[in-house]
Amino acid sequence: MTAAQYNLKIQKLVAVVSIILFLTKIFAWYLTGSVAILTDASESIVNVVAGLLGVYSLYVSAKPRDLDHPYGHG
Template sequence: MDLASRFLTPQRLLMASVVVALITITLKTLAWVITDSVGLLSDAMESLVNLASAVFGLVMVTIAARPADEDHPYGHHKAEYFSSGFEG
């Protein structure tokens, strides 16, 4: 296993996406407070959709990484499809 695949796991990449979404929302909201621009407010609100997608994707990838059990003998990998449907 090479260095990139060991550290750039789907969970870590999605967690980075959540952090970036939170930073973006914070900066856009701060810019709205400073400028009182409705455009910046609406853009900050739209970024909440990106945050929701990233959080849902993180949850689904975490579930999909679970090993097979008695209820799911083939594993939980199909949980990732819910994420793509949610984002769509």
């Protein structure tokens, strides 16, 4: 496994954990009706988006060089 593959694997794990935490907070809000939990879940959306953007950026940067990108995509 190359370093790029390892980094992508770890970033995917980060994204999945962020999504699970978000869904857990939404479920906790549903059970309790607490506005504090809802606002915390809303803030977790930022973590989910950041995790998914990290996956995308690592995926693109791992592409090999081509005619348009002679030094690679990273």
